[in-house]
Amino acid sequence: MSPEQASTLPRAPVSLRVNGADHPISLERDRSLLNVLREELGLTGTKYGCGEGECGACKVLVDGVAVRSCITPVGEAIGRSITTIEGLAHGDRLHPVQQAFIDVGAFQCGFCTPGMILAAVSLLARNSRPTEGEIRAAMDGNICRCGGYLRIVEAIQKVAQSPSLADGGTP
Amino acid sequence: MSRLPSAHPFDLLPPAERNYFERFGNGLVVVLPAQRPGPSEWGRGGPPHGGAWIHLGGDGKARAFTGKVEVGQGTRTALSLLVAEELHLPLSSVELTMGDTDVCPWDMGTFGSRSMPDAAQHLRLTGAATRVFLLEIAAAQLEASPGDIELLDGQARVKGAAGSRSIGYGELVKDLQRIELVPPSTEPTPPSQWTRAGHPAQDLGSREVVTGTRQYTSDLHPPGLLYGKVLFPPAHGSKLLGVDLSRARALPGVTAVQEEDFVGVAAPDPATAQAAMKALRAEWQTTAQPSEKEIVDYLRRHPTEGEDSWDVLHYETGNVADAFAASPVSLQATYTTAYIAHVPLETHAVLASWNGDRLTVALGSQTPFRARHAIAEALGLPESSVRVMVPPTGAGFGGKHADELAVGAARLARASGHPVRIVYSREEEFTQAYFRPMSVVDIRSAADKDGRLTAWEFHNVNGGSAAARLPYRVAHQKIDNQPTDSPLPQGPYRALAATANNFARESHLDELAARVHADPVEYRLRHLADDRLAAVLRAVVQRAQWVPRTSPVGPTGRPDGKGQGIAVGLEKGGRVATFAEVHVGPDRRLEILRMVTGIECGAIVHPSNLQNQVAGGAVMALGGALFEAIHFENGRILNPKLSEYPVPRFHDVPPIDVVLLDRPDLPSQGAGETPLIAVAPALANAIYDATGRRLRSLPLVPDGTVP
Structure with missing residues (x-):
């Protein structure tokens, strides 16, 4: 599998809702969502890591749920609300998960971080008080090759324990 | 001025x-x-x-x-x-x-x-x-x-x-x-x-x-960007006989280049670049290559001089032959480590742009000045005409020495008149990068009637000499390494030879301690010649609450299936000790209950980052210790995907207690590599304690179970 997927289908005009804005784009419906976000919309915070849904670097939120954009045909995202890492903060105010990653120092090279943060946001949206085991299970589809797993768990626990997040941390 | x-x-x-x-x-x-x-x-x-x-x-x-x-x-x-x-x-x-x-x-x-x-x-x-x-x-x-x-x-x-x-x-x-x-x-x-x-x-x-606003090389997208791809051989050991570029060149906006050994294409969008690659007609000559199942014998039978004289260690002191003859206890064993891959999460990436006669290359690289030299030489330019910059890079681990990739992108950019970006697919990353060398380590040791080490013979085939020297006091020693004609490309890797040599030595020392009925910690402390390393070992066993081994490990290990292991190492000026506690149940599945790892690397500059390097290094080392291995046959990599080459994930990581020893009186040393080297032997030693089984090959448990 390559970072860029070829398609033979004709281009069709569609609109993609990303980070609260509609983007009219002409594209092949079976192209990956990752490819469209990065190469058409310039949203490069979403990363290519493997192209087969194994590493989680490409995760984005689709209607609040983390999905692997490298194996999601863009056609499946049309008509739904997509949030990429660039759209998570409210202006200058970081999402609590973003802030916790900074406070804990939960990254090294940082390449996995956008996918990690969005996977964590997705987890906390459905379970605002996850146990350590639940965090590990929910995050197991995301790889940090620098090996920063323990601090990532710590950052998520920090958010889960904060009172402000008691009623859910959805973006 | x-x-x-x-x-x-x-x-x-x-x-x-x-x-x-x-x-x-x-x-x-x-x-x-x-x-x-x-x-x-x-x-x-x-x-x-x-x-x-x-x-x-x-x-x-x-x-x-x-x-x-x-x-x-x-x-x-x-x-x-x-x-x-x-x-x-x-x-x-x-x-x-x-x-x-x-x-x-x-x-x-x-x-x-x-x-x-x-x-x-x-x-x-x-x-x-x-x-x-x-x-x-x-x-x-x-x-x-x-x-x-x-x-x-x-x-x-x-x-x-x-x-x-x-x-x-x-x-x-x-x-x-x-x-x-x-x-x-x-x-x-x-x-x-x-x-x-x-x-x-x-x-x-x-x-x-x-x-998500940090721009890595693979994120750079200047106006007029073309997407580059490189034609790679179907297997290691293949030679290009000829290639027909005409069908690729007929595609809209495609530039196809053949210069010396390089063949590549550049196109205005990823799909066209893909199509252009498919349109290339290349003829390859392949030659039979050794495969994984015969690799140990192959490496032993193909010694070379080594690329550089400092790659080769020949250390000898005392009289090893006489010491073996005179010692009542002796032990001999061979330890191997597999070829493994770096797997940086960001694959190799480059962006080459020309401005008149001057070339700028953004490159995920650990050797930008060497890349500048390589580009200038390959393209016949003065070095002053080339600028190499290293944007934020999604990890390296020793694997991002990307000179050839940079040269290829520069060729495509020159031929097309556009900036060209090449980003390896994950499969290209696995098949075209070099690997951590396989090591085959033969050790022979001897002890006197009190268990004291008297002689030590250590020979590494193919893996290199780092950390091969003993941190222990032994009167008679012979330590060397033998470079070979490796069938797979191999090169730098985080704690490369030190991991293999430390695994072999610390496993063997445990075997010898068991043979003479000594506690593994006491046995190490008895022989350690380095006070700083002894201090780290003491700190770790204290934190881990090491239980001294008062009775020998039986043939089936401990009744409760729990075992503890210890290992130490000295590398790149740093000292490390790692403790592991494991459990192996009736289903033979290995569970790591906890680890403690301690490091002393002189004056600590950035404590939080050091903690990250030590814990992260231990996690990376878990992969090579437990399950990572490149499988290959006749020049082909058989598992070039993350779904086929597992790396450590959340569920693989035990609690890791990190002990940092600060020595403001000593110069600061690097800590990116040393924390890896004691992990595998600590695990192997713990598995032995739990089960009575001595595992001498990395990865230890490819399918998660102890054989």
Whole structure:
């Protein structure tokens, strides 16, 4: 599998809702969502890591749920609300998960971080008080090759324990 | 000062001819001159280096420059902290430029854990000298003597005089265009007096990381960008006989290039680039290659001289043959480690752009100056016409030496007249990168009637010599390594040979301790010749609450299936000890209950980052210890995907207790590699304790169960 997927289908005009804005784009419906976000919309915070849904670097939120954009045909995202890492903060105010990653120092090279943060946001949206085991299970589809797993768990626990997040941390 | 083209690389000019002030504005520049002895002189006075420089500008900021790069190991913040320390500046007033060949000092590359012992030392010296010049300038303006001036958070003022005037650094230097060399007498601030370095600090650039705005090489997208792809052989050991580019060139907007061994295409969009690759008609000659099942014999039967004489270690002391003959106890075993892959999460990436006759290459690389040289040589350019920059890079681990990729992108950019970006697919990353070498280590040891080690014979085939020397007292030793004609490309890797040699030695020492009914910790302490390493071992076993082994491990291990293991190591100037506790149940599944790992690497510069390096290094080492292995047959990689080559995930990681021993009285050493080397033997030793089974090959449990 390559970072860029070829398609033979004709281009069709569609609109993609990303980070609260509609983007009219002409594209092949079976192209990956990752490819469209990065190469058409310039949203490069979403990363290519493997192209087969194994590493989680490409995760984005689709209607609040983390999905692997490298194996999601863009056609499946049309008509739904997509949030990429660039759209998570409210202006200058970081999402609590973003802030916790900074406070804990939960990254090294940082390449996995956008996918990690969005996977964590997705987890906390459905379970605002996850146990350590639940965090590990929910995050197991995301790889940090620098090996920063323990601090990532710590950052998520920090958010889960904060009172402000008691009623859910959805973006 | 002569006016030169603003693009001439600084390292190729004498300090006085560099246009620091044209580029960065007025100010004070202090330069630590380069030392570049020839390779034959390496090892005398340390490796060659390109020095360092600092520009203190009218805006009050210190711009520091080093040829080292940041690929996720956290040196940007650590090195910046040291500059802030010497100049008494807030961290936010330091801007560190790394690995940009136009404006940074020459550097041989970021490998071998040299950023702390070399770059940090050079920046400390340069910072300290800058401070001394600044004190003189401030003294003149404040009409005091330099000894009466104090520097605080970017302001200079007369000491002790309440309400005295203070002047900002920027104000002091804004009218200067002054270049000074670091005086030989310069002394950096001793770590015991540090107020910024050695204390908690937030990593620079954190906000960009968590908001997704940090631009890695693979994210760069200039106007007119073409997507490049390289034609790779179908198997290692293949030779290109010929290629027909015509069908690819017929596609819209496609450039196809064949120059020397390079064949590649560039196209306006990824799908067309893919189609152009499919349209290439290449003819390959393949030759039979050795496969995994015969690899140990193959390596033993294919010795070579080695590429460099310093690759080869031959150490001998005492009389090994006589000592074996005279010793009542002897033991012999062979330990192997598999070829494994780096798997940086960002694959190899490059962007090449021409501007007239000048080429700029953004490259995820640990060796930008070597890449500049390779590009210039391949394309017939003067080195001054090439600029290599290293944007933030999604990790390296020793695997990002990307000279050939950079040359290929430059060729495509030259032929097409457009900027060209190449990003490896994950499969290309697995098949085209080089691997951590396989090691085959033969050890023979002997002990006297009291169990004391008397003789040690150690021979590494193919893997290299790092950390092969003994940290233990043994009178008779023979230690060497044998380079071979490896059938797979192999190269640098985080803690490369040290992992293999430490696994072999620390496993074997455990076997010998068991043979003479000694406790593994006591046995090590009895023989350790290095007090610093002994201190780390003691700290770790205390934290881990090691239970001394009072009875031998039975043939089936412990009734409760629990075992504990210990291992130590000394590498790259750092000392490490790792403890592991495991459980192996009736289903033979291995569970790691907990680990404790301790390190001492001199004065700690950035404690939080060191903690990250130690814990992260231990996690990376878990993969190679437990399950990572490249499978290959006849020159082909059989598992070139993350779904087929597992790396550690959340569920693989036990609780890891990190013990940091700070030694402000000792020089800071690198800590990116050393934390890996004791993990595999600690696990193998713990598995032995739990089950009575001695595992001598990495990976230990490819399917998760103890055989």
